[in-house]
Amino acid sequence: MVFDLLSAPPGLPLLDKPLTERRALLTSLLADAPAQLVLSPQSTDVGQATEWLHTWTAAGIEGLMIKRLDSRYEPGKRGWQKYRTYHTTEAIIGGVTPRLSNPETLLLGRLDEHGRLRYTGRTHALRPAQRAELIDLLTPHTAAPDAHPWPQPLPASWTGQLDRPQPLPYTPILPAVAAEIDVDTAYEHHRWRHLVRYRRPRLDLAITDVPPLNSQP
Known part of the structure; x- marks a missing residue:
C-alpha cells in the first residue's frame, strides 16, 4: 500500500513539495504498476x-490519516493526525505495573481453549480515581511465582508497543x-498491538464470561 512519494526519477527530491503535487506524481508513477x-x-x-x-474498519483497517493538502513532508515529525475507531469489549486483569499499591497500568488477558490465561495487552495509564478503585478490587497472586500463567518479567x-521494547517487570494479580476496555482493530497474534483504554471493572461478569482468546477482539 503506497501513500506518499519522497523523490521522483531521476532523484528529484520532493520533501518540500505540497502533498497535492507529491500525490499527483505518485498517481502517475503507479499508473502501470503491478497489482501488488x-x-x-x-x-x-x-x-x-x-x-x-464505518465500512473499512469492520474489515480490520485501523482508521483514517488526516493530512493538509499543502503540507510538506518533514522527516522525523508527525505532520498529520491519526483517527482510529474503537469498540468496547472485555478482558481479564492478570497483572499491574508497577505495584498494586499504586497501579499505573493493567496487564490484560483472555482464556484459551484450555482455560489458561494468555496475555493480550496493556492499558494506557490509569486515572487517579481508577487506581484508587482497583486497589480494593484486585488481589495479589500469592502462590508460587511459576504458578502464575505469565513469566516474570513479561x-x-x-x-x-514501543520502538525498543524491554522486558516488563510487573505485579501478578x-x-x-x-475489565471493560476500548480497543482498536490492530489485533495480531491474539494481542492488541496498541495500548487499550480502561473504562471500568465488570464485577457483574465472571472471567468465563469474558470473550475467549480465539474470538473476535
Missing part, C-alpha cells in the same frame, strides 16, 4: 471519509476481575 502495488485511497470529501471509517516480544 496499491495506491492508498485519498479524498477531500468528509462524507466519503466517514463511509470509509518478555520484550510480548510488549511490542489473581485473575478474578474482568
Whole structure:
C-alpha cells in the first residue's frame, strides 16, 4: 500500500513539495504498476471519509490519516493526525505495573481453549480515581511465582508497543476481575498491538464470561 512519494526519477527530491503535487506524481508513477502495488485511497470529501471509517474498519483497517493538502513532508515529525475507531469489549486483569499499591497500568488477558490465561495487552495509564478503585478490587497472586500463567518479567516480544521494547517487570494479580476496555482493530497474534483504554471493572461478569482468546477482539 503506497501513500506518499519522497523523490521522483531521476532523484528529484520532493520533501518540500505540497502533498497535492507529491500525490499527483505518485498517481502517475503507479499508473502501470503491478497489482501488488496499491495506491492508498485519498479524498477531500468528509462524507466519503466517514463511509470509509464505518465500512473499512469492520474489515480490520485501523482508521483514517488526516493530512493538509499543502503540507510538506518533514522527516522525523508527525505532520498529520491519526483517527482510529474503537469498540468496547472485555478482558481479564492478570497483572499491574508497577505495584498494586499504586497501579499505573493493567496487564490484560483472555482464556484459551484450555482455560489458561494468555496475555493480550496493556492499558494506557490509569486515572487517579481508577487506581484508587482497583486497589480494593484486585488481589495479589500469592502462590508460587511459576504458578502464575505469565513469566516474570513479561518478555520484550510480548510488549511490542514501543520502538525498543524491554522486558516488563510487573505485579501478578489473581485473575478474578474482568475489565471493560476500548480497543482498536490492530489485533495480531491474539494481542492488541496498541495500548487499550480502561473504562471500568465488570464485577457483574465472571472471567468465563469474558470473550475467549480465539474470538473476535
